[in-house]
Amino acid sequence: MRSSATGRPVSGNELQEWVRDSRSRTIRLVDDLSDSQLMAKPLEIINPLLWEIGHVAWFHERWVLRHALGREPIRDDADALYDSMAIPHDTRWDLPLPSREETYRYMEAVREEILEALEQGPLTERLSYFVRYAVHHEDMHGEAFLYTRQTLGYSRPELGPTPAVHDGGALAGDVEVTPPEEFRLGAERDEPFVFDNEKWAHPVSLDAFRIARSPVTQAAFAEFVEDGGYRRRELWSDEGWEWRSEEGAERPVYWDRRDDEWLRRDFDRWISLEPDRPMIHVSWHEADAFCRWAGRRLPTGAEWEAAARLGAAGTKRRFPWGPDRPDSSRANLDGHRLGCVDVGALPEGDSPSGCRQMMGNVWEWTSTTFGPYPGFTPDPYEAYSEPWFGSRKVLRGGAWPTRGRMLRGTYRNYYTPDRRDVWCGFRTCPRFENGSG
Secondary structure (H helix, E strand, C coil), X not given: CCECCCCCCCCHHHHXXXXXXXXXXXXXXXXXXXXXXXXXXXXXXXXXXXXXXXXXXXXXHXXXXXXXXXXXXXXXXXXXXXXXXXXXXXXXXXXXXXXXHHHXXXXXXXXXXXXXXXXXXXXXXXXXXXXXXXXHHHHHXXXXXXXXXXHHCCCCCCCCCCCCCCCCCCCCCXXXXXXXXXXXXXXXXXXXXXXXXXXXXXXXXCCCEXXXXXXXXXXXXXXXXXXXXXXXXXXXXXXXXXXXXXXXXXXXXXXEEECCEEEEEECXXXXXXXXXXXXXXXXXXXXXXXXXXXXXXXCCHHHHHHHHHECHHHCECCECCECCCCCCCCCECCCCCCCCCCCCCCXXXXXXXXXXXXXXXXXEEEEEECCCCCCCCCCCCCCCCHHHCCCCEXXXXXXXXXXXXXXXXXXXXXXXXXXXXXXXECCCEECCCCCCC
């Protein structure tokens, strides 16, 4: 199978812009919050924001300045404060963290050293790789800053000019995908940058299948809730029912019933459901229960990738629409809309199979358990993928806050199946069809 055009290497000037942009986004996501909000009460699903913004700067310093360039630490206590693999989550509220102002100064010092190194050159492959890795790491935390604000009921941040909002309505129906005899799952070796869990493309057997043109909408999920979906034991796996019982879940996490109407909390405000927008903040267990109720199932990771990427004559596209990087006409990414658009919006981003929004809007749960591809070898940051194999479910496609520069059709996200604070939704397939994950 041939691959279509892939991404080009990133220039030194572009890397400088990414470093500035990622740091600017981080500051904008926390700068309007009070000091007490930056150290909100401990919760298992979030970090203290004051710790987290220092951590993203430390990651840049650890891997770019110290590992790639061999420089000395800017702060002698940085590892003791910000090394996420060495510092247990529930102790991060008790660390002697620097003040907001001192943390900002540390973040600025790290950024300026990196920009100076990129300006002076040379831009080696090693330096380029670790700068890009650190930027994408900060991009991932940018999503976390947003779902932390949502979890804690903080106000919506200001992220700059908002692209036009597209209504688009609903988009019903399935499409049929017929993979070639040998479907190559994962990233090809001519990609200039991928994460270790995308490596490398390998053949899998994949039967023809059908998949929904769009993700499940809020209106469809409301039908499941109103039909007693959270109370019907037969719709839940054993693990899912145990989660539902322990969580006390009777409805989606940010929903409430008032005056015979479903409302959804969007950051610090309650709004009516947007019926044609995708269901979001839903756990894997809830998605699985919905599928049982609807007589459907979740796609496998391989099915999702085939529906998103397969083009004519068995070629694979880098993005659903082709080789070009995402923009606001094709995908709801980069956070500027501060929420989802209708599932029928953005038809220019359709995949060759006819699926819409396989990039952006909501991360999409799959049935696949996160694990290594054949011959897996961890990248230098060994804690990125390997510690989580076997314990999480694969998600695909990116959500409205995801930075488009980070994504490809092969990108795999992963969360434990109980998580519903994150920007997750799902699309479905008809039941009783075979597929390979």
